[in-house]
Amino acid sequence: MAQEVLLEVKDLHVHFPTADGLVKAVDGLNFKVLRGETFGIVGESGSGKSVTNLTALGLIKRETAQISGEILFKGQDLLKLNSEELRKVRGKELAMIFQDPFACLHPFYRVGDQLVEAILCHEKMPKKQAAERATDLLASVGIPHPKERFRDYPHQYSGGMRQRAMIAMALVHNPDLLIADEPTTALDVTVQAQIIELIEKVKTEFNIGVILITHDLGVIADVAQRVLVMYAGRGAEMGTIDEVFKSPLHPYTWGLLESIPRVDSKGTRLVPIEGSPPSLINKPAGCAFHPRCPHRFEKCDKEIPAMQDRGGGHPEACYLSIEDKKRIWAEREARRTKAAS
């Protein structure tokens, strides 16, 4: 059975005019998110992962950015909605969890009251009933003693509990799609493990789609089913976890995988990607990764490679032939295993 497509991003461009020039934060991006899956987006800072999702939520103002393309949510183009229409979708069918749970709850209001406000904003019901629902939600995200905790202020919550409260708030209207932007980056590993489990549980119980944005490849590999690797505002590679992590086809993905010290083995010298990410104002011509790519050739600085399946089984954006890619990755893997033993 084909799964329902919840979100489809088509040729999205988000450009910010600034005094220094046009910042091309997102520059031609395409992807789909299905119901029931966790779709991971990885990339380094400035790769456009957050801007994409803020645009989907209508949180980037038209006055400050030039936006083109389509973001179809259940068949409806979010970019064509006016703010009134968007408000009906946002927070109801489309919810978001942000990175910093310390900044996302209002310090002057009780956590429970903030949840009640979120409930009443889309649904008319007596306040008492809303409060009961909020307490149930706090319990369902694993906050102990939800009745007492309902009356606490955010500062009385720990980091992990605040993130749980944020998840509860995102769930108040049973959304179809949950966007989690670096939900565990500010948390310690043991708390991170708790939150990841909770997001998994929520996904299965509510049968929703989840977009998980992170720079942590480990988190993605653990929880996502499909992943999009972004570089300088464009997709570099997209596929299932196995495809991208076991047989990656883009030199940037190779570089990322080799840069990470692994917990499971002492490993050897890391192989960093040379140089640093490009300026989004003066992007390199052609493939934005070519100045840092050890496998570049003449064609790379001429034309931007399209994101397509070049015979490797999943879409990627690199001009190398599929035989070359397979050979180079096998060589790099062999070199690493040899060095490790």
Place this chain on the structure above:
Amino acid sequence: MDQTMTQAASSQDPSRGEPLVAVRNLTKRFPITKGIVLQKEVARVHAVEDVSFEVYPGETLGLVGESGCGKSTTARLLLKLIDATSGNIFFEGTNITKLKRREMRPYRREMQMIFQDPYASLNPRKTVGSIIGAPFTIHKTEGEVKKRVQDLMDRVGMNPEHYNRFPHEFSGGQRQRIGVARALALRPKLIVCDEPVSALDVSIQAQILNLLEDLQDEFKLTYVFISHDLGVVRHISDRIAVMYLGHVVEVAAADELYQNPKHPYTAALLSAVPKGHTDTDLTQRVVLTGDVPSPIDPPSGCVFHPRCPKAREVAGSAGSVPENCRTEFPPLGEVSRSHLCACWYPLKEGESLQKAAHA
């Protein structure tokens, strides 16, 4: 050598010679005061409690733990940036705990620090040249400063022509290189790296880690490397000390610690790390319940006992823990050769915490 140092050095490994730094029963408690004029102490934050370890010349000692476990406070105590409440610090056998500012000067040259945030740790109004050159000026060294600064910049992979630029003109990775150059300026013996790569993107992080490794080989440096990223710590460290709520709960060689953790907290911490592209079964994960308790009022006995799955298994019934876990903090003792663990019921070889967690 000071007598107390030899006495307390139960864990000292004779094959490695004299430790460069030895820490004995180090404790730091920060007072919490009430009142404006007449300040009354109402409570104390138990930041570091009775910590002992040593760092040998040329090695990298990793300090890991979650936020608030006292890693950074330990580092600051080591460098005497703050004074210890009790305990002693020995540098090359000399007790430096009670030294005055002026007496401390010669030792300051030998111990330097690299900070976490390359945006906050560099003065935005000073040029790169004067930032890296400051240690030379402060310690009144001979020779031409500019030349030496440019050599350093070259050594850490920066363009020496950027001598007169300001920090804001550099990316995060380049700024961290400035921090490394500054720490390296006086050719110290010890560099304390406090989360030096946490603020950097992975591709840049690898560059800085490689740089730190190269410099260690070239200048025979000793590192104390603090990080919450267990992959990074394993990669760079020879030995690792795990901290929880101010206590060092386990010390072992890096490989030994990861393959054969003895302390239930270490085991839980390691299992919580997303394994990435390895084929680890997710069900192996031990999710600890609850949060780290407050260091203002730490639990009695072993500070980990309220969250410890192993203690519950030993006690047999749900919700109870063995008597000694509740009443007495276990000493950091040797469980196998140069593997120290502070636990009454350390995990046996091959024992899985998973079973305990579900019991």
